[in-house]
Amino acid sequence: MDPKQLNYAETHEWVFVENGIATVGITSHAVELLTDLTYIELPAVGTKVSAGRPFGEVESVKATSDLYSPVDGEVIEVNTTLPDRLGLLNTDPYGEGWIIKVRVSSEDSLKKLMDLEAYQQQIAGQG
Amino acid sequence: MNTLWLIDDLPAAGAWNMAMDQALLEYVDEAALHVLRFYRWSPPTLSLGYFQKVDERTAHPASQTLEIVRRASGGGAIVHDQELTYSLIVPIKSRWAESNRDIYEIVHRAVIDSFARRGIVARLFDDCSDAQKIHVGPLLCFQRRANGDILIGNHKVGGSAQRRSRNALLQHGSILLRRSEFAPELPGVHELTGVDIDDRELAAELSAAISQAMRLKPAIFDFSPELLNLAKEIERQRFGADSWTNNR
Numbered sequence: 348m349d350p351k352q353l354n355y356a357e358t359h360e361w362v363f364v365e366n367g368i369a370t371v372g373i374t375s376h377a378v379e380l381l382t383d384l385t386y387i388e389l390p391a392v393g394t395k396v397s398a399g400r401p402f403g404e405v406e407s408v409k410a411t412s413d414l415y416s417p418v419d420g421e422v423i424e425v426n427t428t429l430p431d432r433l434g435l436l437n438t439d440p441y442g443e444g445w446i447i448k449v450r451v452s453s454e455d456s457l458k459k460l461m462d463l464e465a466y467q468q469q470i471a472g473q474g
Numbered sequence: 475m476n477t478l479w480l481i482d483d484l485p486a487a488g489a490w491n492m493a494m495d496q497a498l499l500e501y502v503d504e505a506a507l508h509v510l511r512f513y514r515w516s517p518p519t520l521s522l523g524y525f526q527k528v529d530e531r532t533a534h535p536a537s538q539t540l541e542i543v544r545r546a547s548g549g550g551a552i553v554h555d556q557e558l559t560y561s562l563i564v565p566i567k568s569r570w571a572e573s574n575r576d577i578y579e580i581v582h583r584a585v586i587d588s589f590a591r592r593g594i595v596a597r598l599f600d601d602c603s604d605a606q607k608i609h610v611g612p613l614l615c616f617q618r619r620a621n622g623d624i625l626i627g628n629h630k631v632g633g634s635a636q637r638r639s640r641n642a643l644l645q646h647g648s649i650l651l652r653r654s655e656f657a658p659e660l661p662g663v664h665e666l667t668g669v670d671i672d673d674r675e676l677a678a679e680l681s682a683a684i685s686q687a688m689r690l691k692p693a694i695f696d697f698s699p700e701l702l703n704l705a706k707e708i709e710r711q712r713f714g715a716d717s718w719t720n721n722r
Contacts, residue, residue: 358640379573380572380573380574380638381574381638382574382575385548386525386548388525404524404525406524406525406548407548407574408620408621409574409575409578409620409622409634409635409636410547410548410574410635410636410637410638410643411524411525411546411547411548411635411636411637411638412637412638413638413639413640415640472567
């Protein structure tokens with residue numbers, strides 16, 4: 348997926364919305380921050396998620412971190428290959444490294460998301 | 475110049491120690507402060523990494539009698555006994571939270587420099603190429619190896635782990651000063667070098683070195699009643715609760 352087509356949460360998740368379905372992953376910057384990933388804990392299909400609330404957790408050699416949902420809705424699909432192929436988050440974070448798909452229940456939850464330019468400015472600001 | 479707020483705590487139980495780290499993480503989240511805390515454990519305690527299963531402790535008979543607490547950070551289990559423990563909490567917007575490696579290196583290099591002043595040669599481990607192997611490694615953190623660990627010879631004497639929240643980064647870690655009877659397979663600095671390090675002296679030296687490396691002005695932190703109440707609540711609801719300890 349082209350990063351320019353995506354929207355971003357300040358907590359470093361990306362989201363692509365099509366026909367009311369949001370595909371969610373974490374950005375290459377987030378993967379870089381976490382360093383070597385060792386474990387990911389994913390939600391079950393059917394889990395209700397809320398924008399800004401944790402939906403899973405990821406562990407690296409050094410750090411544990413929550414994964415935050417960028418949207419309100421219900422998880423309809425989970426990338427079950429990820430726990431055994433965490434390298435996908437490094438090699439293809441915007442493609443095969445997607446994490447969950449959510450049926451969006453509230454369009455309002457999309458309003459706080461950033462485009463690529465704003466997200467890059469946020470990262471630069473944190474530096 | 476911004477401030478590095480310093481705490482040198484008295485020995486406390488595991489649930490309280492972890493609750494105070496979490497309270498500071500949430501406090502820093504609100505107040506955008508940099509805080510460095512040193513602490514000790516009484517009674518000696520086995521802490522589990524966030525994702526470790528509680529049943530795994532049966533693999534380590536020497537620590538079976540110890541109380542346990544589940545950390546908010548990942549990694550392997552630690553026998554907290556003859557060690558100095560620290561936590562460093564920085565706001566996510568601080569330049570020091572930009573990379574996980576930066577504060578890791580700052581703290582561990584400060585430890586190595588402090589050892590060097592006592593004639594102890596220690597180094598950072600840098601030979602780990604397969605992160606996956608670490609997660610399925612031995613129960614005890616100090617039997618695992620990750621890049622950046624502090625080694626004397628081939629023995630690990632210092633390691634750290636981190637927890638990122640939305641607005642702050644917590645790093646805590648242990649420096650193994652002496653062998654514990656509850657983890658007899660792990661020699662500490664004393665057994666490896668013959669040098670006995672006073673933990674309060676070490677904490678003072680590290681406070682100075684870390685504040686200098688982070689270019690922050692050191693100052694003593696005063697606990698507010700609000701922070702203490704927050705820690706008590708977190709201890710009750712999470713780190714002191716069986717539902718948290720046994721949730722995996």
